[in-house]
Amino acid sequence: MNEISILRSLLTIVGVSVAIGLNAVFVVWLERKVAGHMQYRLGPTEVGPKGLLQTVADGLKLVSKQIIFPSAADKPIFALAPIICLVPVFVAILPVPFSDTLQGHELDIGLLLVIALGLLNTLGILMAGWGSDNKYALLGASRAIAQICAYKIPLLLCILPVIMLSGSFSLRGIVNAQDPVWYAVYQPVAFFIYIIAITMETNRSPFDFAEAESELVAGFHTEYSGMAFSLFFLAEYSYMFLASAIASILFLGGWHGPFLPGVVWMLLKIYFFLCLMMWFRWTFPRVRVDQMLNFGWKILLPFSLLNFLITAGVMAIL
Amino acid sequence: MGKGSVVPPLIHFAQLEKVLNHARANSLWPLTFGLACCAIEMMAAAGPKFDLDRFGAGAFRASPRQADVMIVAGTVSHKMAETVKRLYLQMPAPKWVIAMGNCAISGGPFNLDVNYSVVEGVEQIVPVDVYVPGCPPRPEALLEALLQLEAQICGTRRFPEPPPAMPKVA
Numbered sequence: 001m002n003e004i005s006i007l008r009s010l011l012t013i014v015g016v017s018v019a020i021g022l023n024a025v026f027v028v029w030l031e032r033k034v035a036g037h038m039q040y041r042l043g044p045t046e047v048g049p050k051g052l053l054q055t056v057a058d059g060l061k062l063v064s065k066q067i068i069f070p071s072a073a074d075k076p077i078f079a080l081a082p083i084i085c086l087v088p089v090f091v092a093i094l095p096v097p098f099s100d101t102l103q104g105h106e107l108d109i110g111l112l113l114v115i116a117l118g119l120l121n122t123l124g125i126l127m128a129g130w131g132s133d134n135k136y137a138l139l140g141a142s143r144a145i146a147q148i149c150a151y152k153i154p155l156l157l158c159i160l161p162v163i164m165l166s167g168s169f170s171l172r173g174i175v176n177a178q179d180p181v182w183y184a185v186y187q188p189v190a191f192f193i194y195i196i197a198i199t200m201e202t203n204r205s206p207f208d209f210a211e212a213e214s215e216l217v218a219g220f221h222t223e224y225s226g227m228a229f230s231l232f233f234l235a236e237y238s239y240m241f242l243a244s245a246i247a248s249i250l251f252l253g254g255w256h257g258p259f260l261p262g263v264v265w266m267l268l269k270i271y272f273f274l275c276l277m278m279w280f281r282w283t284f285p286r287v288r289v290d291q292m293l294n295f296g297w298k299i300l301l302p303f304s305l306l307n308f309l310i311t312a313g314v315m316a317i318l
Numbered sequence: 319m320g321k322g323s324v325v326p327p328l329i330h331f332a333q334l335e336k337v338l339n340h341a342r343a344n345s346l347w348p349l350t351f352g353l354a355c356c357a358i359e360m361m362a363a364a365g366p367k368f369d370l371d372r373f374g375a376g377a378f379r380a381s382p383r384q385a386d387v388m389i390v391a392g393t394v395s396h397k398m399a400e401t402v403k404r405l406y407l408q409m410p411a412p413k414w415v416i417a418m419g420n421c422a423i424s425g426g427p428f429n430l431d432v433n434y435s436v437v438e439g440v441e442q443i444v445p446v447d448v449y450v451p452g453c454p455p456r457p458e459a460l461l462e463a464l465l466q467l468e469a470q471i472c473g474t475r476r477f478p479e480p481p482p483a484m485p486k487v488a
Contacts, residue, residue: 040366047344060341066410218381225383225410
């Protein structure tokens with residue numbers, strides 16, 4: 001390993017950490033602003049210009065708060081859960097290309113890595129629910145497990161046509177394959193189902209069963225205070241960022257776009273998806289668990305399977 | 319730091335504590351917790367006209383583990399007192415309490431000799447930082463209580479003091 005590659009690795013680590021931290025600070029602020037304006041309020045205005053320092057104040061406060069371990073908690077699992085939730089994002093964001101030149105590490109199977117590491121989020125939620133020794137936390141965790149079966153298979157079946165069309169598992173290859181026309185045009189059904197599935201994957205309303213404030217207090221993180229809680233928060237917003245990045249790479253042509261530089265286009269597309277998810281959250285009521293499972297198994301799965309088979313058939317004929 | 323801290327720290331870092339206290343004052347997350355009619359005014363204070371979220375206090379947390387300030391909004395009966403105390407103990411330090419309305423301050427209209435069920439002031443079970451008189455107090459009064467709590471925590475007040483009330487014409 002020569003000096004250049006060591007320097008590059010260091011830069012990648014710093015860059016990924018800064019990107020994830022800044023994204024969380026910005027998106028939490030944006031979420032509160034969007035929520036405010038959707039409810040005919042203003043949202044944070046007083047802390048910093050336009051309330052921009054609100055998340056910084058929240059973060060500092062959470063860091064300095066007491067962390068309570070419930071006496072009956074399974075301590076190693078309880079302490080490890082937020083870390084298991086957060087750390088995979090740092091790895092999964094590595095193969096994501098933000099422009100033609102800006103990428104952590106090029107991998108031939110980048111998409112597979114992102115999908116595999118995306119599953120660890122649910123493991124963290126399960127550990128949090130199990131380790132807390134709290135009935136609400138356990139109920140939230142069990143719902144997250146039920147949910148993952150309902151959304152992950154349609155999600156993968158939506159990704160498969162894209163892989164077949166582009167002939168590549170590499171995210172860079174997928175972006176390069178949709179040079180003139182985005183895959184959202186060829187695959188509107190897959191695009192639509194993918195957006196629903198990532199809303200489920202990131203535990204966002206209307207599918208926020210694992211948290212479900214009105215039913216389960218705070219769901220899987222009921223017992224978490226201070227920094228441990230903020231790690232879950234950070235993980236949620238980082239997964240949203242990651243899922244939006246993958247969505248824009250798979251269906252909206254990644255960094256491709258006229259006039260502006262590639263990074264700007266990529267970030268615009270990512271924040272388009274993030275704003276879409278916020279819009280969902282503050283307009284839809286939470287559906288019931290059985291409705292969500294029925295929807296996942298009886299509607300999303302058949303349609304995505306059909307879409308996959310039709311794509312395969314058309315590709316075989318042409 | 320107010321009544322919320324459990325154990326005073328061995329070593330004080332003046333500048334760090336100043337920064338942390340400002341952060342705490344600017345993100346006072348209340349506990350989603352209403353006992354009686356004052357809770358309606360509390361909800362109004364979080365709504366569009368008054369909007370607690372402007373000061374970073376709009377993130378009502380349902381779990382006491384993630385809340386900073388308990389707004390005791392309403393009549394505390396002896397039966398509920400156990401729960402109020404338990405919720406207070408479940409909150410992580412530093413934590414603060416606002417007693418909202420006459421009932422939470424002193425039992426209010428239920429402060430009678432024949433009364434057998436109402437706690438005469440929530441201060442008998444948890445330490446209170448700010449009292450908001452009124453039956454019920456208007457949302458502006460709750461906003462003012464939050465501003466005073468912020469001033470207690472970080473030492474500086476966000477807005478100028480309100481002008482004194484108009485003198486009564488005899």
